[in-house]
Amino acid sequence: MKPPLLVLIPLNEASRASVEAAFDVIYAPDSAQRAAAITLRGDTVRAVLTNGTTGLTAAEIDQMPQLEFVSALGAGFENLAIDHARSRDIVLVNGAGTNDHCVADHAFALLLAVVRDVPQLDRATRDGVWRDALPMHPNVSGKRLGIVGLGKIGEKVARRGAGFDMEIGYHNRKPREGAPLSYFDSVESLAQWCDFLVVATPGGAGTHHLIGKSVLQALGANGFVVNVSRGSVVDTAALAEALTDGTIAGAALDVYEGEPHPPEALLALRKVVLTPHVGGRSPEAITASVDNFLANAKRHFAGDAVLTPI
Secondary structure: OEEEEEOOOOOOOOHHHHHHHHEEEEEOOOOOHHHHHHHOOOOOOOOOEEEEOOOHHHHHHHHOOOOEEEEEEEOOOOOOOHHHHHHOOEEEOOOOOOOHHHOOOOHHHHHHHOOOOHHHHHHHHHHHHHHOOOOOOOOOOEEEEEEOOOOOOHHHHHHHHHHHHOEEEEOOOOOOOOOEEEOOOHHHHHHOOEEEEEEEOOHHHHHHHOOHHHHHHHHHOOOEEEOOOOHHHOOOHHHHHEEEEEEEEEEEEOOOOOOOOOOHHHHHOEEEEEOOOOOOOOOHHHHHHHHHHHHHHHHHHHHOEEHHHH
């Protein structure tokens, strides 16, 4: 008999078929379906598939007395009631390592787009404006790249930066053992040093508005910031002010506060590139994430240690 699995996130047809082959799936990818599914079948659920944004609350966990396994499909897990789940001895896993290349690719796409002004140049070309009437924009190669959060994604961003002959520094809560990059003990000092600041740190209370007024002032008038972490990490109001008054040169965000609604304070600003939280989404990344979930689940229900525990 297949274990009952509550799925709280949208899955494409192929992913859903793979999951349904292993589980009795209760598919509830929106808030109304979620509440109804937990009320009607919560007492049977043994596993939950969610993600960091969608999460799983302590109250929901309490409505699932047989719950023993929870997976976040991606790397993030900021909205999972981790401590409460652990108090129930629920096994927790995530998708660490499954979409790192995709996110790092997207971070560099955003960096190139905002520094080289690609969206505006595309629009100007379509309007028949020739280059002589347009401002020039700086190189990306050979500059200083600062990375906030040298985890798996941050490391891959650094590797891409090396391919652009960039000098690379980073900030973590503590230095990474063996990392050959320059370490900065504060985000402000890193921002003051670098030309481009890429934010790849986890979300959650500990990093809320980590990128605020003081960091943006340190980054300076020729600096650019890219956020591929979580929207909560960047103070939207401070960013809008910094872009409006020229404190920084530009920003590119794949994530932002108030998702899925785009940040109103930034929409009218020219120096911003926005994408709708797609940095970790590609056919390859989704397949790898689902495969990782299934591998973890198979091991758990067979009594073996999971591969990517939280």
